[in-house]
Amino acid sequence: MRVIKFLKSAFVGLSLAVGISQFAAAQVGAGTYTGTYSGADRGSISITIDQYGAVSCTLSSAAGNGTYTGKGGVVSQSPFIFTCDQHNFPNYLSVTGNGTAGETLSGQYLVRATTSTSSLQGNFSVSFSGSGNGGSNTLSPQAISGLWYDPAFSGTGFNFLAANNGFFATYYGRDAGGSPLWLISIEVPVGSLKTNTEYTTVLGTTINGTFSSPSYQVAEWGQLTVKFDSCTSAKATLSGKDGTQNLNLQRLGGIAGVTGC
Structure with a gap:
């Protein structure tokens, strides 16, 4: 007994x-991050992290390759690492990043262009642009x-x-x-x-x-x-x-x- x-x-x-x-950890990194990506494709990127660690990302090509969206999550708080992806062909997207939560995040992306079968990849950098939980309960x-x-x-x-x-x-x-x-x-x-x-x-x-x-x-x-x-x-x-x-x-x-x- x-x-x-x-x-x-x-x-x-x-x-x-x-x-x-x-x-305590759930509040770290929540918010919206915006910036640019470059390499084989270029454009603007937005990343949103809610209070539960769910991640959504959007890449908008300035070179006419379309818009890519994905969802993922925070993998680690210390160090701060996240992923965001979409594996439904032809809208393939893979984003992996790290950095300082609530400040600047950077990493790599890989997309498959909607107008060809070529893979486009490169780097991105985003900065914290808004607090809050991202408006999501995911x-x-x-x-x-x-x-x-x-x-x-x-x-x-x-x-x-x-x-x-x-x-x-x-x-x-x-x-x-x-x-x-x-x-x-x-x-x-x-x-x-x-x-x-x-x-x-x-x-x-x-x-x-x-x-x-x-x-x-x-x-x-x-x-x-x-x-x-x-x-x-x-x-x-x-x-x-x-x-x-x-x-x-x-x-x-x-x-x-x-x-x-």
């Missing part, structure tokens, strides 16, 4: 520490991905993954009879994740196979509905064959190197 209480207290303490550090996929749990249900929890093809959730816990229960998303919402918006993923569980001879046969168990308050807290409802739980989730651990929201 003492071990269980100690682990529960440790989890709560770690979660609170993570939440406090994420909240959450950084890197900040959302990781381990989440409700302290009231210590010993169970989720692994969230905001992937290119949707929002996936894996649940580790117990069923109504006390046996281990492992659920994974079999139908997922796609697109960017925003605060104060409900997302539902259908959960299933494998019903056959052994350790040495796994078999991919999945039975639908129920669903998980999640509404993120921020990149460190969320409200969720887990409902299915074993009942319903209303959860106040906290992010317990995230991706190594991602220190901002």
Whole structure:
């Protein structure tokens, strides 16, 4: 019993520490940055970073090659590094930058011209031109991905993954009879994740196979509905064959190197 209480207290303490550090870091670098890019193409560039670390970028060619837009996130707060991309041909865009948050950022771009198949690349430099959160409530996929749990249900929890093809959730816990229960998303919402918006993923569980001879046969168990308050807290409802739980989730651990929201 003492071990269980100690682990529960440790989890709560770690979660609170993570939440406090994420909240403090979330304000760093938020705002709008404007400047120019040059090289194989040239023009103006605008980069917006919101309070959750989501990034949007726009390159407008002065040489008649069109406009490129993309989305990404803050990869690291110290050093400050961000990415922004769009991989839908022919509007390919890749932007990687770093610098001093709230001052000047610079880096490299790679685009594929809309009028040819040639790749255009070079450098850019932008300066901070406006404070605020960028007018967006989009959450950084890197900040959302990781381990989440409700302290009231210590010993169970989720692994969230905001992937290119949707929002996936894996649940580790117990069923109504006390046996281990492992659920994974079999139908997922796609697109960017925003605060104060409900997302539902259908959960299933494998019903056959052994350790040495796994078999991919999945039975639908129920669903998980999640509404993120921020990149460190969320409200969720887990409902299915074993009942319903209303959860106040906290992010317990995230991706190594991602220190901002």
